[in-house]
Amino acid sequence: xxxxxxxxxxxxxxxxxxxxxxxxxxxxxxxxxxxxxxxxxxxxxxxxxxxxxxxxxxxxxxxxxxxxxxxxxxxxxxxxxxxxxxxxxxxxxxxxxxxxxxxxxxxxxxxxxxxxxxxxxxxxxxxxxxxxxxxxxxxxxxxxxxxxxxxxxxxxxxxxxxxxxxxxxxxxxxxxxxxxxxxxxxxxxxxxxxxxxxxxxxxxxxxxxxxxxxxxxxxxxxxxxxxxxxxxxxxxxxxxxxxxxxxxxxxxxxxxxxxxxxxxxxxxxxxxxxxxxxxxxxxxxxxxxxxxxxxxxxxxxxxxxxxxxxxxxxxxxxxxxxxxxxxxxxxxxxxxxxxxxxxxx
Amino acid sequence: xxxxxxxxxxxxxxxxxxxxxxxxxxxxxxxxxxxxxxxxxxxxxxxxxxxxxxxxxxxxxxxxxxxxxxxxxxxxxxxxxxxxxxxxxxxxxxxxxxxxxxxxxxxxxxxxxxxxxxxxxxxxxxxxxxxxxxxxxxxxxxxxxxxxxxxxxxxxxxxxxxxxxxxxxxxxxxxxxxxxxxxxxxxxxxxxxxxxxxxxxxxxxxxxxxxxxxxxxxxxxxxxxxxxxxxxxxxxxxxxxxxxxxxxxxxxxxxxxxxxxxxxxxxxxxxxxxxxxxxxxxxxxxxxxxxxxxxxxxx
Numbered sequence: 001x002x003x004x005x006x007x008x009x010x011x012x013x014x015x016x017x018x019x020x021x022x023x024x025x026x027x028x029x030x031x032x033x034x035x036x037x038x039x040x041x042x043x044x045x046x047x048x049x050x051x052x053x054x055x056x057x058x059x060x061x062x063x064x065x066x067x068x069x070x071x072x073x074x075x076x077x078x079x080x081x082x083x084x085x086x087x088x089x090x091x092x093x094x095x096x097x098x099x100x101x102x103x104x105x106x107x108x109x110x111x112x113x114x115x116x117x118x119x120x121x122x123x124x125x126x127x128x129x130x131x132x133x134x135x136x137x138x139x140x141x142x143x144x145x146x147x148x149x150x151x152x153x154x155x156x157x158x159x160x161x162x163x164x165x166x167x168x169x170x171x172x173x174x175x176x177x178x179x180x181x182x183x184x185x186x187x188x189x190x191x192x193x194x195x196x197x198x199x200x201x202x203x204x205x206x207x208x209x210x211x212x213x214x215x216x217x218x219x220x221x222x223x224x225x226x227x228x229x230x231x232x233x234x235x236x237x238x239x240x241x242x243x244x245x246x247x248x249x250x251x252x253x254x255x256x257x258x259x260x261x262x263x264x265x266x267x268x269x270x271x272x273x274x275x276x277x278x279x280x281x282x283x284x285x286x287x288x289x290x291x292x293x294x295x296x297x298x299x300x301x302x303x304x305x306x307x308x309x310x311x312x313x314x315x316x317x318x319x320x321x322x323x324x325x326x327x328x329x330x331x332x333x334x335x336x337x338x339x340x341x342x343x344x345x
Numbered sequence: 346x347x348x349x350x351x352x353x354x355x356x357x358x359x360x361x362x363x364x365x366x367x368x369x370x371x372x373x374x375x376x377x378x379x380x381x382x383x384x385x386x387x388x389x390x391x392x393x394x395x396x397x398x399x400x401x402x403x404x405x406x407x408x409x410x411x412x413x414x415x416x417x418x419x420x421x422x423x424x425x426x427x428x429x430x431x432x433x434x435x436x437x438x439x440x441x442x443x444x445x446x447x448x449x450x451x452x453x454x455x456x457x458x459x460x461x462x463x464x465x466x467x468x469x470x471x472x473x474x475x476x477x478x479x480x481x482x483x484x485x486x487x488x489x490x491x492x493x494x495x496x497x498x499x500x501x502x503x504x505x506x507x508x509x510x511x512x513x514x515x516x517x518x519x520x521x522x523x524x525x526x527x528x529x530x531x532x533x534x535x536x537x538x539x540x541x542x543x544x545x546x547x548x549x550x551x552x553x554x555x556x557x558x559x560x561x562x563x564x565x566x567x568x569x570x571x572x573x574x575x576x577x578x579x580x581x582x583x584x585x586x587x588x589x590x591x592x593x594x595x596x597x598x599x600x601x602x603x604x605x606x607x608x609x610x611x612x613x614x615x616x617x618x619x620x621x622x623x624x625x626x627x628x629x630x631x632x633x634x635x636x637x638x639x640x641x642x643x644x
Contacts, residue, residue, distance in 0.1 A: 030427035060451050065422050186551045187611075188418070188438055195419050202421050203443035319397060319424030320415030 004286050007293040014300040021307035025070040026062060028311050030318035033058050042067075068204040073307045075209075075216040076201070076269045079261040081302025082223050084276035085295050086254045089230040091160055094284065097277035098262040101255055102144040102167045105174035107266040110140020111196055112181040119189045133196075134208065134267040141263030144170055149255050158251050160237070198323030199270035201310050208268060215264040219257045220299055226250055227291035234289060272325050274332040275302050285339055305332070371479045372432035372454065376425055377402060378417040379436030380608050381615030382458055385471065386434065388616040389487060391478050397428040399435070403608050404617065422447035432477065436460045436612055460613040462533045464492065467614045487616075494619035495540070498626065498636065502542035505630040512629050514543035515565035515596075518552055518607070519572060527555040533610050534571070537618070541625035543567060557590040567629060568596040571607040603628050 005013075027038045040050045041058035045067060083098040091100065098104060114136035148170055152163030185193060229250040232240035241247045262276070279302040280294065287293050309327040316322055376397040377383040383402035386395065398408050399417040414425055417435055422444045425433060430453055437457045439445065449455050456477070458470045468488055475484025516534040518526035527547050528534025534552075535545040546565045547555075555563075568591075575584055581602055585592040596602055609621050627635040 030421070030424040032427075057451070061423060061426065064450055065426075065447055183554075191416070191418055195416070200419070202419065203441045203447070205443050205446070208443070314421060314423065317413075317415070319421070319427050320400070320413050321419070321421035321424060323419075 007287055007290075007297070010283075010287050010293070010297055011300070014297055014304065018300050018304040018307075021304040021311075022070060022074070024311045025073060025307045026066050029061065029066060029314055031061055033061065038062065064205075068206050068209055069201050069310065070307065071209055071213065072201050072204040072268060073310045074303045075212045076265040076272060077275055077303035077306030078299040079212075079216045079219055079265050079302075080272065080275040080306075081279040081298040082219055082295060083258040083261045083265075084302075085280040085291065085298050086223055086230070086258050087276070088280050089233055089291060090251060090254045091164060092234060092236075094281050095277070098258050099171065099276075100164060100167045101258060102148040102170045102174070103141040103259045103262045104266060104271060105171040105178075106144025107137040107141035107263055108197065108271060109144065109174040109178055110136035110138070111266075111270075112178045112193060113140070115192050115196065116181045116185045116189055119186065131208070137267040138263045141266060142259050144174060145255060145259035145263075149252070156248065158248060160251070163255075195323060196270045197325075199272035199325035200321070200323050201269055201306075201313075202321060204268075212264045212268045215260055219261040222253070223257055224292070224295045226253060227295055230254075230291040230295075231289075270323075270325070272306070272328060274325075274328045275306055278332050278336045279305060282336065282339060372430075372477060374428070374430045375432045375434055376414060376428055376430040377434045378414065378420065378439050379458075379460070379612045380404065381460075381612040382434060382436055382470065382474070383408065384615045384617065385474055385487075386478075389471070389474055389478055389483055390480065391474070394478075396430055397425070401608070401611065404615075420444050420448075422451075426451050426453070432456060434458070434474070434477070438612075462536055462614050464495075464614070467491070470613070491614075491616075491619065495622075498540060498619065498622050501633075501636045502540070502626060505542055505626070505633040509630060509632065511542055511544040512566040512601075513546040513563075514538045514567045514569060514629070515546050515560075515563060516569045516571060516605070517555070525555055526552040528552060528571075528610075534569075537605075537609070537622065537625065538569070541622045541629055543625070543629045557588075561590055561593060564594055566595050566599070567601045567603065568594065569603045569605050569625070571605050571610055573604060573606055575602070576604040601628070 026042060027033070027035065033041070037051075037055060037058045041055050041062045044050050044055060044059050045063040080098065084096075087096045087098050087100055088094055090096070111133055114133040118132055148163055148167045149158065151166035151170075152158050152160070154162075182190060182193065229240065229245045229247075232243045232245050233247070233250070235243075237247050240250075265272070280298045283294055283297045283301055287297060306324070306328065309331060310324055312331075313322045313324045313327045316327075373394060374396045375386065375391065375394045377386050377395055378399035378401070380401040380403060383395070383398050384404050386392070387405060387408070392407070395408070395411055397412045397414050399414050399420070401417055402408050412428060414420055414428070417439050418441070420439065420441070425448055433439075433445075433448055433453055433455045435455075435457055437459050439457050445455050445457075456473065458473060459466050471484045471488045472481070475481040478484070516528035516532075516538060518528070527549075528538075528545070529547050529549040529551050530545065531550045532552060535547070538545045546563050575581055584602075585597055591597055603625065605621065605625070606617075609615065609617060623636040627633070
């Protein structure tokens with residue numbers, strides 16, 4: 001695969017794209033604010049003593065609604081794309097997505113348990129209720145991934161193909177249990193479950209944001225350190241071992257990073273498909289398979305794409321809102337097909 | 346003389362302005378989420394105050410002209426704020442909670458009313474809506490009328506049951522697919538059946554899928570479909586043709602398949618329930634004199 005663009009120009013382009021996405025995400029919404037007010041209010045959110053009482057509404061909308069939402073989109077997009085790169089590298093398959101190791105279905109199972117179980121338990125205290133869903137989703141993702149990893153390991157060796165098959169089996173099993181919960185759920189719970197599965201950045205707040213930001217930062221700093229090992233893995237496991245990489249350790253780290261990142265992203269924003277699968281693929285089509293470029297570029301592209309998708313999600317049906325999973329798939333899938341067809345021609 | 350006139354007019358002006366401030370204190374721009382709550386707002390004369398409704402607010406049909414804020418459980422803060430409301434009124438199903446907190450943070454009062462299907466809840470809700478509209482007497486009258494109608498209905502049912510035993514009734518949510526969802530004992534569907542004088546035939550709770558065999562085994566005398574699309578005779582014939590098992594039930598053989606507006610089943614007791622009960626009752630007891638003029642069995 002020959003790179004279409006040089007890494008440096010790609011980074012500049014993606015940087016500009018992300019800056020534009022951030023700008024749009026802060027400046028556009030169902031409440032139309034003048035650009036100058038947006039700018040002033042944004043500066044005020046960061047502590048600049050600007051304007052008077054007339055900016056209070058703008059400050060509230062930007063500071064309490066758009067800013068946490070933008071940060072959430074940024075983190076979710078970046079961490080999903082990074083995890084996608086890690087999984088595609090680990091499985092040496094460009095069609096791998098973070099869901100393959102069971103983290104998404106585990107998180108969905110955790111969420112279903114929380115949603116249906118929470119409805120059974122009745123009135124949970126307000127202080128716990130909102131966190132129960134996120135915590136269960138995160139825990140579910142980690143537990144199922146750990147199980148997949150265990151099933152794929154024998155005598156200290158992890159077989160990637162066994163892990164893949166175990167992932168498929170556990171995904172099916174989780175699907176069945178979710179189905180059971182769906183059957184037991186009442187009408188209202190069912191709707192909550194359905195919407196959760198479509199994902200949304202709606203209702204982001206700082207208090208629920210910081211765990212994801214920490215995880216994203218950790219994954220975003222850790223994974224690029226393993227870029228060379230991922231490059232070596234492209235040659236094959238034994239080749240990578242002969243090149244002096246601790247293959248088992250790298251595999252463990254990749255799975256752990258993915259479980260952590262995707263688990264946190266899903267817990268914060270629900271299931272958002274497509275980003276983890278297609279963004280790394282797309283970036284690879286542009287700059288080639290070098291993970292030293294691929295990892296940071298995918299993080300930038302994933303964040304930008306998710307932010308653009310979210311701007312659309314909140315604008316198209318305003319004042320109502322579209323689940324973001326629908327938008328990412330609607331934009332991404334045709335674009336992906338176009339790239340595939342162009343590559344074949 | 347002139348002075349007294351002036352003083353009188355001044356007093357009038359003061360009184361008027363006070364009345365005006367009292368009215369100003371009431372929320373003027375309302376966003377309403379939750380079908381039956383919106384219906385009550387309209388029924389109590391608050392339609393002109395509505396600036397936005399959710400997707401479950403379908404009655405009356407004029408509400409469709411208002412901006413839609415989406416599904417009541419998946420509201421978006423900024424969308425609601427863009428309508429510049431003073432009040433977000435809705436059912437307790439409204440959410441998600443962080444969004445409600447954001448809306449509240451922007452200075453909009455948020456009022457979530459319970460949706461239990463009983464008269465105590467209705468009394469509470471009508472009281473709240475009446476207070477927010479500044480028209481408590483109208484709300485009190487609406488409640489009294491409602492209770493009176495339910496009582497008349499109950500009396501009518503006991504008279505009808507003196508002549509004939511209660512028919513066994515099954516309420517199905519959807520007829521598409523192979524296994525429709527049947528209303529269980531604790532649902533508002535079962536409550537409606539009982540109030541209209543029928544005997545709900547299911548034994549499970551909530552809404553559960555019902556297999557064809559179970560349908561045949563239950564063999565209800567009347568089947569209610571919570572689906573407007575099967576109201577006509579052609580649609581009914583098509584439905585029976587697709588579902589031979591359904592056609593084999595007593596209800597189908599005696600042509601006692603009824604259609605019910607599904608929006609009656611969500612969000613607590615709405616203002617259209619007494620009418621619906623009268624219609625259902627008339628269909629359950631075709632020999633009895635219908636309760637109201639509108640209560641003719643549907644074709």
